[in-house]
Amino acid sequence: MKLTEIIDRLSLDVFTPVPDPEADVGGGYVGDLLSNVLASAMPGSLWITIQHHANVVAVAQVTGLSAVLIVDGKRPDDAMREQARTSGVVLLGSTESAFEVAGRLYGLLVTER
Amino acid sequence: MSPRSIARAAARRGIGLIAVADHNTASMVDPVAEAAAEAGIGFLYGIELQTREEVHLLAYLDESSACHRFADLIYELLPDRPNRPTYFGDQVVVTLDEEIVATEPKLLVNSLDLGFDEAVALVGDHGGLPVPAHVDRETFGLIAQLGFPPENLRFDLVEIVEGVLPDGFGSAAPICSSDAHRPEEIGRRTTRFTVNATTTEEMVLAARRIGGRSVACVR
Numbered sequence: 501m502k503l504t505e506i507i508d509r510l511s512l513d514v515f516t517p518v519p520d521p522e523a524d525v526g527g528g529y530v531g532d533l534l535s536n537v538l539a540s541a542m543p544g545s546l547w548i549t550i551q552h553h554a555n556v557v558a559v560a561q562v563t564g565l566s567a568v569l570i571v572d573g574k575r576p577d578d579a580m581r582e583q584a585r586t587s588g589v590v591l592l593g594s595t596e597s598a599f600e601v602a603g604r605l606y607g608l609l610v611t612e613r
Numbered sequence: 614m615s616p617r618s619i620a621r622a623a624a625r626r627g628i629g630l631i632a633v634a635d636h637n638t639a640s641m642v643d644p645v646a647e648a649a650a651e652a653g654i655g656f657l658y659g660i661e662l663q664t665r666e667e668v669h670l671l672a673y674l675d676e677s678s679a680c681h682r683f684a685d686l687i688y689e690l691l692p693d694r695p696n697r698p699t700y701f702g703d704q705v706v707v708t709l710d711e712e713i714v715a716t717e718p719k720l721l722v723n724s725l726d727l728g729f730d731e732a733v734a735l736v737g738d739h740g741g742l743p744v745p746a747h748v749d750r751e752t753f754g755l756i757a758q759l760g761f762p763p764e765n766l767r768f769d770l771v772e773i774v775e776g777v778l779p780d781g782f783g784s785a786a787p788i789c790s791s792d793a794h795r796p797e798e799i800g801r802r803t804t805r806f807t808v809n810a811t812t813t814e815e816m817v818l819a820a821r822r823i824g825g826r827s828v829a830c831v832r
Contacts, residue, residue: 532667533757533758534758534759534760535756535757535758535759535760536757537760538760551666552728553665553666553728553729553730553759553763554730554763554765555759555760555761555763558760558761558764559760
């Protein structure tokens with residue numbers, strides 16, 4: 501499913517430009533341990549996390565993730581947004597919990613297919 | 614662990630300098646400082662901060678007053694969740710003579726509402742020495758939680774548990790400390806500093822190997 505469609509269907513906040521609106525999201529990954537995400541997340545996935553340290557941007561970039569979805573209403577600071585923007589990493593947000601967002605994303609990507 | 618039992622165990626094991634770095638609190642530094650003086654060993658004030666990312670960061674300070682000012686600020690960043698003694702035990706504050714004078718109501722194992730980078734800056738602002746704790750450990754270590762050291766930060770000293778310093782810490786020097794939670798763990802890991810005085814400034818100079826000073830984990 502296209503990233504822009506997911507943003508729309510899940511009513512996500514968009515903190516950075518979306519360089520490629522046609523980008524396809526192949527799956528999701530939920531994790532707050534960045535070492536674990538580095539080791540296990542699949543490229544093209546949407547990463548759901550409560551972490552909003554600047555290292556999140558670098559992890560998303562090197563892992564080739566389609567976007568980072570920061571949940572629980574937590575928000576990236578200006579420095580993180582700027583770093584994401586220059587790295588081409590998409591930062592999204594939701595006030596919902598990881599459980600709720602992951603459930604709805606699973607519905608979109610897996611159950612409805 | 615009572616203040617005197619800590620200081621005496623350290624002295625008995627040939628340790629010349631100890632620090633107390635309790636989790637998000639400095640409530641027990643003064644009685645242990647007194648006990649260290651009694652036992653004839655050096656003492657550094659400390660706090661182990663747990664940041665928003667669940668990274669442990671040690672803050673070492675030279676003076677009691679600075680440590681308490683810092684601790685007061687940290688306390689405001691600790692969530693207002695009560696301790697549950699049945700799970701976590703009582704968080705008691707005792708004197709040198711082991712008299713219980715207070716019980717900390719807030720749960721100290723929680724994370725502060727403070728990001729890692731902010732925490733490092735805050736320690737420096739208070740004249741403290743920030744040292745990432747047990748960076749190579751799978752729980753609460755910098756590498757596990759954040760993947761790698763943030764590029765914008767430089768440390769003089771980094772605590773490791775075993776092996777070698779992970780990549781990405783530049784010219785930082787590794788230190789090893791016991792992280793003792795029980796008496797028998799005191800001194801299980803130590804560091805040898807060659808310094809002119811037991812101050813944080815001298816520790817930094819040792820990390821930079823200035824003027825014949827040095828620092829190395831004891832293996």
